[in-house]
Amino acid sequence: MDIDELRDAEIQLHGLTKADGVYTFYHDETNNIRKLYIDDGRLNVAELKVFVLGGIVHEGAPRPIEIQSLREAMRIQKTAPEIKLEHVAKGNFLDVLRSRKLTTFLRWLIDNGLMIHYHELDPFYWSVADIIDSIVPELGNPMLLQYHVLLKSDLVAVLRCELAATIQLFHDFGYPGLSPEGRRPFLDRLIEILERNSDVLRHFNAMMLKGVLQAGRALESLEFIEGYYPNLLIDEFSTFYQGRIAIFKNSTHIFDMEKVIHDRLLETPLTSQGKPVANFRFADSKAELGLQISDVIVGVLGKMHTYFTNTGHEDVAADREALAGTSLENAKLLSDLISASHAANVTFLHHVVSVHDIDKLDLFLRFPDGAHVA
Structure with missing residues (x-):
């Protein structure tokens, strides 16, 4: 190296x-x-x-x-x-x-x-951050890039509210080894957790995070969470x-x-x-x-x-x-x-x-x- x-x-x-x-x-x-x-x-x-x-x-x-x-x-x-x-x-x-x-x-x-x-x-932050890192750069939105680190932190805050459910979700989809067909349902499940726990974030933050996860469903790939060894x-x-x-x-x-x-x-x-x-x-x-x-x-x-x-x-x-x-x-x-x-x-x-x-x-x-x- x-x-x-x-x-x-x-x-x-x-x-x-x-x-x-x-x-x-x-x-x-x-x-x-x-x-x-x-x-x-x-x-x-x-x-x-x-x-x-x-x-x-x-x-x-x-x-x-x-x-x-x-x-x-x-x-x-x-x-x-x-x-x-x-x-x-x-x-x-x-x-x-x-x-x-x-x-x-x-x-x-x-x-x-x-x-x-x-x-x-x-x-936990290190494990979750790749979700946002797989989406935000691909959207090409300069404003979102400014909030890149905050988006990762907000997602971690939400998922900590339901840690057991998050780990089960990762297990179900082999995260970080998602398959292409698992991309949309995986993000749908994340959005459901966000909607149940959005009150831990400011309203603007919750809406921005939800919009990013929704936009991720239309991407052709999620670079950092697809194709890797499942559940590692x-x-x-x-x-x-x-x-x-x-x-x-x-x-x-x-x-x-x-x-x-x-x-x-x-x-x-x-x-x-x-x-x-x-x-x-x-x-x-x-x-x-x-x-x-x-x-x-x-x-x-x-x-x-x-x-x-x-x-x-x-x-x-x-x-x-x-x-x-x-x-x-x-x-x-x-x-x-x-x-x-x-x-x-x-x-x-x-x-x-x-x-x-x-x-x-x-x-x-x-x-x-x-x-x-x-």
Whole structure:
């Protein structure tokens, strides 16, 4: 795989800047389900959680990271071979925010000039987005292209209202392997779900989404959801590793050892201008202190973004208003850390999720500039 082709396309599509900088990235992951598929009308996982690949990053070449002071401040037992999220906080996102050890951890990151980076992916959003991507570009309507991302997010919001019925619908039509004759009835069923749950959207949004789905019935094909392997929604996650390596090709990438990902990257060697890419390696977190720090921050981010996908806007607002003490302090520290990292390089943060969930992120963390750039 030529990373320059992938890199150039992403930079142009998203208007990325500072991708040529020299940094050292430590990467860990959370909520990697390996594959997402439908079996007998049900998903292969009991609960959908947001996948996060990320960790800490600093400018320049790799340098020593000293964490003994952090271990002592958090009173990590000497017998513990490494720092893990479980040593810092447990439970759901709101539980995690109550941890004084998390306060110590976040302050240590900021005081040591470390930034964070991460790619987050909502597997349900990723699975559903291809429906809109198969229709909108083919309609040739400039206005609809402006609402492209919103349309995907609105469809996700509607289908979350009837997740079981949606999964059964996908199963019935072998999604994303629709047959040509299944195109119209599949979209008809989607429209029925929309009509039953249109009140979760603004009236204009619901009507626009319905119009797009209706228009899709007249297309000669639905490019991204026809002819693929039936009921296989996500095949693997190595693509996201490749993306981070490619975009920051002048940087050093140190990944926590994940054998499946490691083997997949060996099967499809990365090249740049005809030469092997050698800016990444896999390591044992016990030996790489930066990976231990990344484990904690990625775990927190995974819980945070899963909370946003599973919680309604009004409940998020109520939870934010109820924050006090340590929870409020930790929310502010997270906001400061994400804001500083974003200010240093917008390419550090990448979201493949509903814009409605990004709105909840803004609502909860209350970024100083008033909005978080997705």
